[in-house]
Amino acid sequence: MKIKRGIPLIDQHDKNGFYGGKFGGNYVAETAIQPIKDLSNLFEKLRRDKKFLKLKDHYFKNYLGGETPFFKLENLTNYLGGAQIWCKDVSAIHGQAHKGYHATVNALICKAAGKKYIVGDTGAGMFGKNLAMAARELKLKCKIFMGTKDIKRQAPNVKFMKDAGAEIIPVDTGSATLVDAVSECMRYYVSNCDTTHLAVGSAIGANVFLKICAYSTAQISKELKTQVIEEFGEIPKMKLVNVIGGGSSAIGFWSEFIDYPKKHVELIGVEAKYCAPLTTNAKLAILHGAAQYCLTDKNGQIKETHSISAGLDYPGVSPLHCFLKDTGRARYCSASDEQALAAFKLVTKLEPSVKPSLEPAHCLHEVIRLAPKLNQDEIIIYNNCGHAYKDQKIIKDRIGYFPS
Ligand SMILES: Cc1ncc(COP(=O)(O)O)c(C=O)c1O
Numbered sequence: 010m011k012i013k014r015g016i017p018l019i020d021q022h023d024k025n026g027f028y029g030g031k032f033g034g035n036y037v038a039e040t041a042i043q044p045i046k047d048l049s050n051l052f053e054k055l056r057r058d059k060k061f062l063k064l065k066d067h068y069f070k071n072y073l074g075g076e077t078p079f080f081k082l083e084n085l086t087n088y089l090g091g092a093q094i095w096c097k098d099v100s101a102i103h104g105q106a107h108k109g110y111h112a113t114v115n116a117l118i119c120k121a122a123g124k125k126y127i128v129g130d131t132g133a134g135m136f137g138k139n140l141a142m143a144a145r146e147l148k149l150k151c152k153i154f155m156g157t158k159d160i161k162r163q164a165p166n167v168k169f170m171k172d173a174g175a176e177i178i179p180v181d182t183g184s185a186t187l188v189d190a191v192s193e194c195m196r197y198y199v200s201n202c203d204t205t206h207l208a209v210g211s212a213i214g215a216n217v218f219l220k221i222c223a224y225s226t227a228q229i230s231k232e233l234k235t236q237v238i239e240e241f242g243e244i245p246k247m248k249l250v251n252v253i254g255g256g257s258s259a260i261g262f263w264s265e266f267i268d269y270p271k272k273h274v275e276l277i278g279v280e281a282k283y284c285a286p287l288t289t290n291a292k293l294a295i296l297h298g299a300a301q302y303c304l305t306d307k308n309g310q311i312k313e314t315h316s317i318s319a320g321l322d323y324p325g326v327s328p329l330h331c332f333l334k335d336t337g338r339a340r341y342c343s344a345s346d347e348q349a350l351a352a353f354k355l356v357t358k359l360e361p362s363v364k365p366s367l368e369p370a371h372c373l374h375e376v377i378r379l380a381p382k383l384n385q386d387e388i389i390i391y392n393n394c395g396h397a398y399k400d401q402k403i404i405k406d407r408i409g410y411f412p413s
Pocket residue numbers: 106107132133134135136210211212252253254255256257258259319320321366368369394395396
């Protein structure tokens with residue numbers, strides 16, 4: 010299995026939508042086949058359409074707020090005494106997480122398809138909130154599917170979604186978390202695909218859905234590449250560390266750097282310890298329309314997962330990450346709830362200007378572990394892909410305070 014150089018990662022699938030001949034595909038209900046084909050044709054046309062690209066850039070700049078900051082974490086670097094630690098602060102975007110990029114692109118695609126209704130899934134509420142906001146901006150009617158467990162633990166985002174005019178559909182099946190919300194949302198779409206656009210919250214699902222998502226979040230690495238060259242005069246040897254739930258933020262953070270040799274730009278993905286298909290050599294299974302590594306029980310059924318972080322509580326992972334793992338281009342590891350909380354505590358104490366949500370706090374654990382082992386001229390960049398406001402209560406309950 011090999012990655013082809015010079016071809017965007019999202020386009021490296023075969024005619025049936027498989028990456029590396031085995032990840033992804035289109036395992037969809039018969040009634041959804043034609044609507045998904047139509048969406049695929051529309052997306053391929055739009056991503057090459059100058060007018061659409063101008064519109065997307067306009068919304069990224071004037072609605073999402075343009076380029077997000079890139080800066081060195083001086084105090085953390087000095088404290089750990091090894092590699093330089095840099096932050097790409099994607100949480101500074103309007104909507105406070107990378108989900109703003111694919112929520113906006115999906116809303117623009119929905120408009121271009123002439124549909125008035127948009128539906129999406131959410132776990133941490135970041136995609137739900139961003140989709141609700143984008144729908145309001147573009148005058149679309151929006152439904153968000155969310156597990157009842159997540160509705161309770163991510164209350165600030167639930168309020169945002171409601172205030173933005175979205176209807177929240179509580180999902181009480183299974184573990185009442187993200188995996189169930191995605192299933193219910195996809196079911197709803199299959200029965201309503203004539204009028205409704207489906208926006209999937211991560212780089213998962215049948216081929217076109219993961220392509221739309223990864224295409225949109227690529228904005229992060231496009232900006233980062235320019236910022237790194239401005240700062241260092243070249244692309245230096247560096248490590249790009251990102252948390253992995255479904256995998257949308259990591260794919261967006263890495264996509265411009267896939268062609269660099271891994272000794273030059275190392276890609277490190279950090280899963281939550283008990284939702285870690287890539288770290289635990291999980292088996293291949295089909296989930297939400299695509300083949301991927303997935304946590305399953307001895308009967309092959311999807312296993313229940315646990316994470317303190319609602320955004321990471323997913324038993325599968327993007328087929329694109331399965332491909333990056335099996336080709337050896339990216340390395341994956343995991344962090345526990347406690348390790349993420351300890352990383353949050355240390356980073357917010359030393360660097361009051363960053364407030365990582367629980368998701369990027371997981372990858373900060375790996376940054377903190379790695380940095381002291383490296384030389385001072387080595388560079389680690391992590392993606393601060395979400396803001397902690399949504400986790401205030403959980404953090405306060407677990408560590409006794411929420412930093413001001
Ligand atoms: C802030 C944040 N980061 C990371 C994730 C994990 O998802 P993904 O791996 O698709 O970026 C989520 C999911 O909701 C999130 O809200």
